Amino acid sequence: MIYDIRHVTTYSYETQVSFARCSLRLVPHSGDGQELISHSVEIRPKPAERTTRRDFFGTLTESVLIESAHRNLRIDSRSRVSIARQAPARDAASPPWEGVRDIAFEASSLGPTSPVGYVFASALVPVLQPVTNYASESFPPGGGILSGAAALMRRIRTDFRYDPKATVISTPLKEVFEKRHGVCQDFAHVMIAGLRGLGLPAAYVSGYLRTIPPPGQPRLQGADATHAWVAVWCGAELGWIGFDPTNDLVVASDHIILAIGRDFSDVSPVDGVIAGARKQKLNVAVDVLLVE
Incomplete structure (x- = not known):
C-alpha cells in the first residue's frame, strides 16, 4: 500500500516570540516493511538555520533555528510511504x-x-x-x-x-x-x-x-x-x-x-524552546490518504 501523509503543526503564541529552536522528528521510518518514497517540510516563518542528524535510535531529526519575531509557527510536513507488512496470527507458534x-x-x-x-x-x-x-x-x-x-x-x-x-x-x-x-x-x-x-x-x-x-x-x-x-x-x-x-x-x-x-x-514529533511567550495554543492536524 502507498500512503500520502500530511502532518501540520501550528503554534499560536499569546505574545510575540523573538527566538525559537525546535527539533523535528517528522521523517517516516524506512525498514520493517516500510519504505519512504518522498518527504518535505515547509516552515513559516522561514528558519535562519536547518540541520539534520540521525539520533541514537536511527530517527532522522531536523534542528531548526528561527530568529525572526513571530506570533505563529506553522510546520507543514508531507510524506509518501509504501507499506508491505504482514501481521502474524495472535496464536501463531512463538518462543516461550x-x-x-x-x-x-x-x-x-x-x-x-x-x-x-x-x-x-x-x-x-x-x-x-x-x-x-x-x-x-x-x-x-x-x-x-x-x-x-x-x-x-x-x-x-x-x-x-x-x-x-x-x-x-x-x-x-x-x-x-x-x-x-x-x-x-x-x-x-x-x-x-x-x-x-x-x-x-x-x-x-x-x-x-x-x-x-x-x-x-x-x-x-x-x-x-x-x-x-x-x-x-x-x-x-x-x-x-x-x-x-x-x-x-x-x-x-x-x-x-x-x-x-x-x-x-x-x-516527540516537535519539541524545543522559545523566548518571548507566556501562553501558547497548539493545533495538530493529520491526514493519511491511501494512494493505492
Whole structure:
C-alpha cells in the first residue's frame, strides 16, 4: 500500500516570540516493511538555520533555528510511504516468553535494535509492581511471547477507556494505570511498563493510522492525529512485532512508523524552546490518504 501523509503543526503564541529552536522528528521510518518514497517540510516563518542528524535510535531529526519575531509557527510536513507488512496470527507458534526474556538480557550488542536497550525503566515509563502484576496475568509459565503480548494488548483495550480529556503528556503512568483512562500514548506506556516489569523488551513507536478504514470496518481510535503503539521483541527469529493496545490490533499495513524509542520523550514529533511567550495554543492536524 502507498500512503500520502500530511502532518501540520501550528503554534499560536499569546505574545510575540523573538527566538525559537525546535527539533523535528517528522521523517517516516524506512525498514520493517516500510519504505519512504518522498518527504518535505515547509516552515513559516522561514528558519535562519536547518540541520539534520540521525539520533541514537536511527530517527532522522531536523534542528531548526528561527530568529525572526513571530506570533505563529506553522510546520507543514508531507510524506509518501509504501507499506508491505504482514501481521502474524495472535496464536501463531512463538518462543516461550521466559526464553525471550533470558536471551534479551544476554544480548551483547548495545545498538538501537538490540533488545537489551528496551528492558529497563525509562524517563516516562517507570517499572511499577501493580503494572507488572497486571501484565503477568497474560503470561502463564511456558506461554508463547506472541499470545501473551496479544492477550495483554486486548486486556488494555478492554479495561481502559479512550478519553482525550483525561490526561496530558506529563500525566504520570501511575495515575493513568489507576484511573484506567487516557489516549494512545498512555496505553502504549502502560503496556511497555508491564512488559518491561517482566523483563521483556518493549519499544515505543510513534506514527500514523490510515484515516479511512476498509469498507465495513469501524473507524480506528487515533486516526487524524499522530498515533502510538508498542513494538515487542519476540526472539531472534520473529524479531520486533507491533501491537496497538488502543485498537487491539497486531500491526500490519494500516500503521505507518514515524519514529521508535524507549518512550514518548524519545520520539516527540516537535519539541524545543522559545523566548518571548507566556501562553501558547497548539493545533495538530493529520491526514493519511491511501494512494493505492
